[in-house]
Amino acid sequence: MCGIAGAIWWLAEKRISRDVLQRMTDAIQHRGPDAEGHLLIDQTADRRPGVALGHRRLSIIDVAGSAQPLGNEDGSVQIVFNGEIYNYRELRETLLAAGHQFRTEGDTEVIVHLYEQYGLDFVQHLRGMFALVLWDSREQQLIAVRDRMGQKPFFYRMEDGRFSFASELKALLQIPGIARQLDRRSVLRYLTLQYVPAPHSMLEGFRRLPPASMAILKDGDFRIERYWSPPYDEPDLTRTAIDDWREELRHEMTEAVRLRLRSDVPLGAFLSGGIDSTIVTGLMQQQLDRPVQTFSIGFPVAAFDERAYARQASEMQGTDHHEAVVEPDAISMLPKLIWHYDEPFSDSSAIPTMYLSQMTREHVTVALTGDAGDELFCGYDRYRAVRIAAMTDFVPRWSRRMAAAFATLIPGDPRQKSFRRRAKRLLETLGQNSEERYLNWISIFNRSPLRQVTSDDLYEYSKQADPAAAILDAYGMFPDRDFVTRTTAVDVETYLPGDLLTKVDIASMHVGLECRSPMLDHKVVELAARMPIGVKQSLKHGKLVLTETFRDLIPPDIQTRKKMGFGVPIDHWFRNELKPLLHDVLLSSRCRDRGLLNAGAVQQLIDQHTSGQFDHAYRLWNLLCLELWQQMYLDDIPPIVAPSTI
Helix, strand or coil: CEEEEEEEEECCCHCCHHHHHHHHHHHHHHHHCCEEEEEEEEECCCCCCCEEEEECCCCCCCCCCCCCEECCCCCCCCEEEEEEEHHHHHHHHHHHHCCCCCCCCCCHHHHHHHHHHHHHHHHHHHCEEEEEEEEEEECCCEEEEECCCCCCCCCEEEEEEEEECCCEEEEEEECCCCCCCCCCCHHHHHHHHHHCCCCCCCCCCCEECCCEEEEECCCCCEEEECCCCCCCCCCCCCEEEHHHHHHHHHHHHHHHHHHHHCCCEEEECCCCCCCCHHHHHHHHHHHCCCCEEEEECCCCCHHHHHHHHHHHHHHHHCCCEEEEEECHHHHHHHHHHHHHHHCCCCCCCCHHHHHHHHHHHHHCEECCCCHHHHHHHHCCCHHHHHHHHHHHHCCCCHHHHHHHHHHCCCCCCCCCHHHHHHHHHHHHCCCCCCCHHHHHHCCCCCCCHHHEEHHHHHHHHCCCCCCCHHHHHHCCCCCCCCCCHHHHHHHHHCHHHHHEEEEEEEECCCCCCEEHHHHHCCHHHHHHHCCCCCCCCCCCCHHHHHHCCCHCCCCCHHHHHHCCCCCHHHHHHHHCCCCCHHHHHHHHHCCCCCCCCCCHHHHHHHHHHHHHCCCCCHHHHHHHHHHHHHHHCCCCCCCCCCCCCC
């Protein structure tokens, strides 16, 4: 697990000097605190381009070797690589049999020889998480690849005379003279989704390489190809009983965990007390001859504290459990959060994830997680609401519109997750088509509130590009499946890489902790994508096949417990300790002068929330993160290290 940065250029004035390359890797030192490496190849008289490759290393496998940049035998192929290839031992044996020679014991050199052996098809052999760049001096081509699920980040900028790249945006901003211009369409995307979806960025001219994509740059031609998709369009509808899937699911999950136990440094697991992390921990414990070190955190507010369930799982499985109660100092945490996430990012569960990562890193360097269980196996409550609402689509639209009109008469509830609030939201959207209905449910600012909170000038940009296009386009990828499955596929394509995996990657790497999720193994994903919806979900419960397959690993209370989000009480903070910050930041002349928001609408949101009339916590957190990001990334150049104060 590491951080990468670099560039290739054709114009002398676009050259990246060694000092600039050093600054780029210094900006991502937290991703790789153990070592660094640089390779600089200047332009030559025969008009060959200049190349700069930089690397920061977190040593996990082959600790003493595998320094990067790393080349093949004659140095004609060079690589910088962030991630882990879990099947590298098997690949190495195949390559040795084919005559390749190795001088290291790690996974990085395997990738180089795979490229020599298979060309661009090398990526099909990789089982892991990765963002990498290969420079082939013989073919004069640069290849950039991102893993199938989008676990590892990759930013880039293609401009006249230069292509530059980095694991994090802040590294690219260290290049002298590089433009920093706000992309207003991405502001609308962020206000809608709470993150900026790939391939977009918050800054014009900067892009993200999408998951499961390969970028190839040769002879001035730049193209991006998708090399894999989850096979939601290849369902196996002949196996409709849970028992038909249990053996295969058990095998693939056990194998995914086994591969992720490969490490030359201590490893443990996040254990929240939910089904997913409990299963992963149980499979780890079955394959190790020592107690797994497990980690959980809790909060003084009972609604946000899962430690009792985590203890039950630990006691049942015999792990060496660590837990802590934290009372986050949100004001001191905010600057670090804004700096590390590079772009506005308003999933507030990033805060407890950062605390959990920090505690875990004090004991181990690698942690397994249960990420993706909800998206793959229908774990969210909203998927059951999708199923219920889909049943009403056969009712005449005029009847559904009457129900929606009736819902406007139901009094609101200030509690974000109350039954009345959820029922009112469901009824109000019955008159909409299924895609728009789901979009309204998951949006921070859906279409009407977005129009109210933004300035007229900013809202005009929504006519150029629909801020919800990422969601609506994803619905079109698998048109022949049932709507609940299509909705989970949309989340796998958008919410999972754009929000959840970004959250975990940044929160863990800010302390040099590597997180591995067996449920993100592409073999597990492919299996889940082919399952019929009835195997995963009923009207009362989700994760049916997951629970039935691993019932022996899950305490009874966890099997039946209601899902609890991994969050923090920001609604309480905004009515108490963070109330002055809301006024100082969102109602300031500095914020108003940017011309992005409707100051009156922002004032109304604050007043309604702080008075207890409504719960606008998520929306206020969204706006707060946006303004604080602009102050750090637009009003100034972000510092090399994370700031400690606002």
